[in-house]
Amino acid sequence: MGLRGPLVRRAALSAPPGPFRPGFWRSPLRGPWLTTAIGVVLLAGVAVVAVTGFLSHAAYEPSLPGNAIVPAARDLPLTFDWPSGPAWLYGLTQGLHTNVGLATIPLLLAKLWSVIPRLFAWPPVASAAQGIERLAIALLVGSALFEFATGVANMQNWYPFGFNFVVAHYYGAVVFVSALAIHLVVKLPLMRRAWRDRGGLAPLRQSLADTRPEPPEAGGLAPVAPAAPTITRRGVLGLAFAGSGALLLANAGQTIGGPLRSVALLAPRREDFPVNKTAGAARIDIAATRPETWRLDLGGRSLTRDELLALDLRTEALPIACVEGWTTTQTWEGVRLRDLARLAGVPGAREVTVRSLQERGVLRRSTLSRDAIEDDRSLLALRVNGADLSLDHGYPARIIVPGLPGVHNTKWVAKLEFRA
């Protein structure tokens, strides 16, 4: 952008050597059309990732007591009551977030490749407009790389940083979406022009012999001294998609499950029934889980595990869907939360705060909404797949509810506080 008057043109001539000189960038494929084509596909990808990311934020129901990880007073007022069904809801939204996110990485790399000459524009700031736009672009590219890098690190439980992942990933997303909105407003006219001038999808049908450079333009994307093409524009997109395919193949099985799980060669969680956090990692006092000591505290009254087992037990096949993108569906057996609300003397409770034997960590407690309590499938599970829960899966009792983030299925439950 910006006006390239005589002054600017003279400055370009006196640019330092190397990438600051327009002749340095020789790819015959770069130009507004290619950037537009990659940009449109990238936009579709990041739109899915951003929407499902903010949906995940809402699915944690941060407005309920104790659920917020980003403090409510410092959050955007964008949350809503997350529904308790369908059961696969969070598995779907978060599966899309992580897998579409992975598939989008090669497109981001391709997009950045296509616009790299702009980084070395000379003079660096030719007008006020260019100055403010470069600031917004720095935020856009920096936040995009930051979001992908932190998300990918979190998937793999790799934390070589001192910040809280959830907090930084959330605010990073706000920066990214803001900067992207500006970028779209600014670039939409250029995108439309590039599309019209080159006949829409026509460049995708060109063979290598027909692949011609785009004419040099004010934006400085198209080369002034192009080399001979070695790949078609279709090929560039295909190359990016090949990368997306490899990443999906390597990971998507941990979300989809079944036989695909073993095909997911690089997925962080390849087990059929992964444990998010072991009893050891949660520092659960094993003595407190023994049948002779453990009681479920319902407020006014408490129940032993045997007393719970004597209640009306229900069996439900429900998924656990982790924010990191893995899901697993198991067959759970336990007491309906609705029935426990009645036993606690709070039939039709508005919400319930679940407290774990776990003494430290943000997830030692969570609050569930009326929707979750009233759902027929919501259980305080005692058994899974026909056997008692193992200690790592939450023995003596854990919550299992449909449609919510995995960590809200609190393990090692000690207390249920139903409120009317």
Next chain:
Amino acid sequence: MSFARRYGASPVHLLAHLLVLPLAAWAVLQVLDFRGARDVVVWFVAALVLHDLVLLPAYSALDRVWQRARVRGIPIVNHLRVPAFASAVTFLVFFPLILGKSDGNLRYVSGVQPSGYLGRWLLLVAAAWALSALVLAVRLVRADELQDAGAPHPDRAA
């Protein structure tokens, strides 16, 4: 002097920045008020520098080296680019697991020792290169058949 001349772009350009940049600035101020703020800045800047000034120049230089690669007159650069990109991007994304950087943490939280990631990544890499070589082999055989039939191969003519 018109506004566009003095500012360098249309009023919509200025308005978009003035309206939305404050939201981004708000988010930046929020995140810098939590623990590890220094690391947020480091990661943000390092991501930009590593991509723009290290990764992109490195793969561009590599690409320039093999652009002219030919086998029996047929350019093969794209048979190198596709498997190289698939190998590189899977490593770029999954290197913490491949290099065992999060092994300790994963074993601690999940109770399962992560294993075999390096081996399985190498399998994936091998499969990508083998597939590419197979496609190239088919092309070479076809080119020979065309030549035997007396027609110049289009790639060679180019």
